[in-house]
Amino acid sequence: MGDGSLWTHEADWTGALKGLIQSYLGPGRRVGSCGTYNQPSRRYEDDLADSAFSDVSQHLFRFPRAWTPQQVIGYLRTTSFARADLFAERHAEFEAEALHLLEGHADENGRLTEQVEFTVLLARRPGGTA
Numbered sequence: 001m002g003d004g005s006l007w008t009h010e011a012d013w014t015g016a017l018k019g020l021i022q023s024y025l026g027p028g029r030r031v032g033s034c035g036t037y038n039q040p041s042r043r044y045e046d047d048l049a050d051s052a053f054s055d056v057s058q059h060l061f062r063f064p065r066a067w068t069p070q071q072v073i074g075y076l077r078t079t080s081f082a083r084a085d086l087f088a089e090r091h092a093e094f095e096a097e098a099l100h101l102l103e104g105h106a107d108e109n110g111r112l113t114e115q116v117e118f119t120v121l122l123a124r125r126p127g128g129t130a
Contacts, residue, residue, distance in 0.1 A: 007081050013105035013112050021082050024094050053123035061118040066111040069102035
């Protein structure tokens with residue numbers, strides 16, 4: 001199951017936030033303690049299809065998810081692309097600028113909306129029962 005990430009979500013506020021992160025860290029998406037993210041060579045669905053559990057069904061669940069600017073800042077601290085140590089001594093400066101940016105994009109209720117799409121893959125052996 002996965003719901004993507006604010007890094008990949010396409011909205012005005014996530015685009016502006018991604019631009020701010022890149023202005024501090026460079027254009028590549030960070031991963032681990034160094035380096036940049038590379039897309040996997042295969043989709044997870046393809047790995048399942050080639051396994052003993054090749055009977056794969058995909059289910060999508062879509063709904064809006066609301067964030068406050070402070071919740072987004074807290075979330076960023078847990079990510080591989082915007083956690084505190086990547087910014088070193090500039091982390092406080094980044095968070096202050098990010099909070100200001102997010103507050104500027106929030107609606108009149110102080111919320112930022114993300115249209116979430118959870119993808120759930122169910123896999124079983126061919127001929128198995130549900």
